Amino acid sequence: MDFLDLVKRRKSTRSFLKKDIPKENIETCIEAARLAPSACNSQPWKFVIVTDQQNKEKVVEAILSGIYTDRSGINAFIRTAPVIVAIVNEKMKLTARTGAFIRKIDYSLLDSGIAGEHFVLAATELGISTCWVGWFNESKLKKVLGVPKKKRITCLIAMGYAKNDSDKQKIRKEISEISSFEKY
Ligand SMILES: Cc1cc2nc3c(=O)[nH]c(=O)nc-3n(C[C@H](O)[C@H](O)[C@H](O)COP(=O)(O)O)c2cc1C
Known part of the structure; x- marks a missing residue:
């Protein structure tokens, strides 16, 4: 598919069919994320993929707990997603951490965003729809997924x-509005 067509085709989907995604398709998305660029090639991410129905139920309850409750209606749609992906932020290499400290920019957030979008675009190419989800109960979800307390789950992909x-x-x-040539 032409790249711009692919980018245009990707849109946030908030209602899914009750249909499983073949594992090899998920693996293709992971491979696309794996090949993403990152500061000093740190690759500071881990994609935790939830496909098991029973596990998914616990995950959804965690995601939508507390102030994130599905009564608010914001992310209740996540219940319909057959697969939920949690992007965990991992430690950057020392060189990237030093650069980030001096520049006061957390490159690892940029890096995971780039890798996540690689994942999403690979899914789009395979006819699989997605939605980034940034509003969720992170501490509850970390417990359910066994993510260490000091790590962050930056975002989810339904x-x-x-x-x-x-x-x-x-x-x-x-x-x-979003671009200019030569000067700001
Ligand atoms: C970092 C991030 C967090 C987001 N969080 C949510 C969310 O919690 N719930 C939701 O329904 N959409 C969420 N979105 C989707 C955006 O609302 C959506 O990408 C935007 O409105 C543009 O629409 P499009 O994706 O269809 O082009 C998020 C997107 C990003 C990139």
Whole structure:
């Protein structure tokens, strides 16, 4: 698929069919994430993939607990996703940490974002829909997934086959607002 067509095809999906995703397709997405660039090639990420139905139920309860409750309606759709991916932030290499300290920029967040979008675009290419989810009960989810307390789950990716193929137009800023040549 033409790259720009692929990018246009990816849109956040919040309603999924009750249909499993073949494991080899998930593995393709992981491979796409694995090949992502990162500061000093630190690769500071781990993708925890939840596919098992029983495990998923516990994971969903954790995600939607406390103030993140599905009564708020915001991310209740995650219940319909056959697969949930948690992106765990891992420690960067010393060189990247030193650079990040001097520049006061957490490169690991950028790195996981890039790897996550590689994952998402690979899924799109395979006809699998996704939605990034940043609003969830992280501490409860860490307990359920066995993620060490001091690590962060930066984001989730809900994935599955879309119930309806939405023709929703993308609302985006104008090119002139987000870019300029030569000077700010
Ligand atoms: C870091 C991040 C966190 C997000 N968190 C949520 C979320 O918690 N719930 C949700 O429904 N969508 C979430 N989204 C999806 C955005 O709302 C969506 O990408 C944006 O509105 C643009 O729409 P599109 O993805 O269909 O192009 C998140 C997206 C990103 C990149």
